[in-house]
Amino acid sequence: MVLNYAIIIVSIALIASVLLQSKGVGLGGLAGGDTGGVYTQRRGIEKVMFYITIALSVVFLLLALISVLIS
Numbered sequence: 001m002v003l004n005y006a007i008i009i010v011s012i013a014l015i016a017s018v019l020l021q022s023k024g025v026g027l028g029g030l031a032g033g034d035t036g037g038v039y040t041q042r043r044g045i046e047k048v049m050f051y052i053t054i055a056l057s058v059v060f061l062l063l064a065l066i067s068v069l070i071s
Contacts, residue, residue, distance in 0.1 A: 014056040
């Protein structure tokens with residue numbers, strides 16, 4: 001029961017972190033539109049958000065695997 005709530009909370013946080021990374025892109029970028037193709041290095045808060053997204057995805061994967069193994 002607690003594990004299900006943890007998966008829901010982590011998944012909402014993961015969705016929010018992915019959406020926050022696409023700042024300034026607009027709806028066209030979210031739907032797969034062309035964003036110009038210029039790569040810029042991540043700095044400051046963008047770098048922190050990138051690492052938070054990776055950590056949340058790993059936590060989500062681990063929680064999902066634990067949930068499958070328990071049931």
